[in-house]
Amino acid sequence: YFFLHSNPPKTSPHSLLLPHLNGLVHVKNPYLESMDEDVLYHFSLGTKTHNLPVMFGDIKFICVGGSPNRMKAFAQLMHKELGLEGDGKDLKDICAGTDRYSMYKAGPVLSITHGMGVPSISIMLHELIKLLHHAKCRDVTIIRIGTPGGIDPGTVVITDIAVDSFFKAQFQQVILDNIVIRSTELDKDLVEELLNCSKEIHDFPTLTGHTMCTYDFYEGQGRLDGALCSFSNEKKLEYLKRAYDAGVRNIEMESTVFAAICRLCGLKAAVVCVALLNRLEGDQIKAPHEVLVEYQRRPQHLISIFIKKPNQHLWHYCSSLNFSKHR
Ligand SMILES: O=P(O)(O)O[C@H]1O[C@H](CO)[C@@H](O)[C@H]1O
Numbered sequence: 001y002f003f004l005h006s007n008p009p010k011t012s013p014h015s016l017l018l019p020h021l022n023g024l025v026h027v028k029n030p031y032l033e034s035m036d037e038d039v040l041y042h043f044s045l046g047t048k049t050h051n052l053p054v055m056f057g058d059i060k061f062i063c064v065g066g067s068p069n070r071m072k073a074f075a076q077l078m079h080k081e082l083g084l085e086g087d088g089k090d091l092k093d094i095c096a097g098t099d100r101y102s103m104y105k106a107g108p109v110l111s112i113t114h115g116m117g118v119p120s121i122s123i124m125l126h127e128l129i130k131l132l133h134h135a136k137c138r139d140v141t142i143i144r145i146g147t148p149g150g151i152d153p154g155t156v157v158i159t160d161i162a163v164d165s166f167f168k169a170q171f172q173q174v175i176l177d178n179i180v181i182r183s184t185e186l187d188k189d190l191v192e193e194l195l196n197c198s199k200e201i202h203d204f205p206t207l208t209g210h211t212m213c214t215y216d217f218y219e220g221q222g223r224l225d226g227a228l229c230s231f232s233n234e235k236k237l238e239y240l241k242r243a244y245d246a247g248v249r250n251i252e253m254e255s256t257v258f259a260a261i262c263r264l265c266g267l268k269a270a271v272v273c274v275a276l277l278n279r280l281e282g283d284q285i286k287a288p289h290e291v292l293v294e295y296q297r298r299p300q301h302l303i304s305i306f307i308k309k310p311n312q313h314l315w316h317y318c319s320s321l322n323f324s325k326h327r
């Protein structure tokens with residue numbers, strides 16, 4: 001089924017190592033192939049209106065994050081770091097036809113926003129994975145770069161396990177009126193590779209830990225400053241300390257569904273986030289704007305080191321475009 005609609009398999013050291021179908025993403029929907037057109041509505045892209053293999057066929061790395069400015073800045077950083085031609089400042093939003101998501105491309109790197117929360121990132125991932133399928137992309141690594149609440153502001157956490165509000169490594173997907181439990185296991189080798197890259201950075205600490213994903217910023221994360229609050233400060237702290245004891249080092253709103261969907265579709269995935277505040281000390285994000293901007297560059301810096309590592313899939317790209325002279 002998958003091979004009928006794809007290019008002849010290529011062999012590379014990576015595709016031998018990965019448990020993927022020769023590096024292709026898995027779309028697990030038998031209806032897709034019978035559709036004569038697939039409109040990726042929230043991207044304002046489609047299989048009849050756009051030549052997706054030409055536009056996206058060379059993608060090897062995808063970074064996703066909540067906000068348009070962050071994801072544009074990351075694409076510009078990669079444009080510069082990869083020595084691509086032209087001024088990265090004028091990178092165009094590929095999804096300009098919609099204001100749901102923004103998408104920027106810098107060579108083999110795609111940078112996309114996902115908005116806030118599980119439903120928003122889930123819609124984005126469905127359309128992104130179909131896009132990768134239609135574009136016949138291979139050996140793609142996807143990384144969420146986020147800005148959650150944590151313990152030590154400015155510390156970068158590479159997620160080893162994404163857990164739900166009950167500290168379980170699972171995501172509950174409601175399908176029709178059934179609840180399906182999906183694993184949120186992430187790629188352990190990728191965690192190690194990223195941790196190794198972090199050793200080259202001496203300006204800020206990086207560690208591994210569990211990331212807790214909630215359905216809400218306020219009550220779901222034990223905040224006392226929402227419009228509704230029905231628990232005491234003691235209860236909040238008791239919950240956050242239990243989370244800490246269970247291994248949780250940061251709290252955000254997308255990691256479990258991100259891990260679950262990427263895993264099911266054969267994408268090598270990681271979550272790398274910088275903590276904006278210490279949740280044991282407060283709820284409001286009060287750090288000055290410049291500090292927050294500098295913090296959110298930290299995961300980007302780490303990921304740029306990772307992408308530029310000579311053993312990354314980039315060598316495919318470099319050799320096909322004779323691009324290695326830029327590195
Ligand atoms: O980590 P980023 O993408 O900034 O997103 C985090 O910030 C938002 C809440 O402010 C949530 O979406 C949470 O996951």
Ligand SMILES: O=c1cc[nH]c(=O)[nH]1
Nearest residue numbers: 147148149251252253
């Ligand atoms: O505390 C925080 C900060 C950012 N994003 C979250 O989801 N939680």
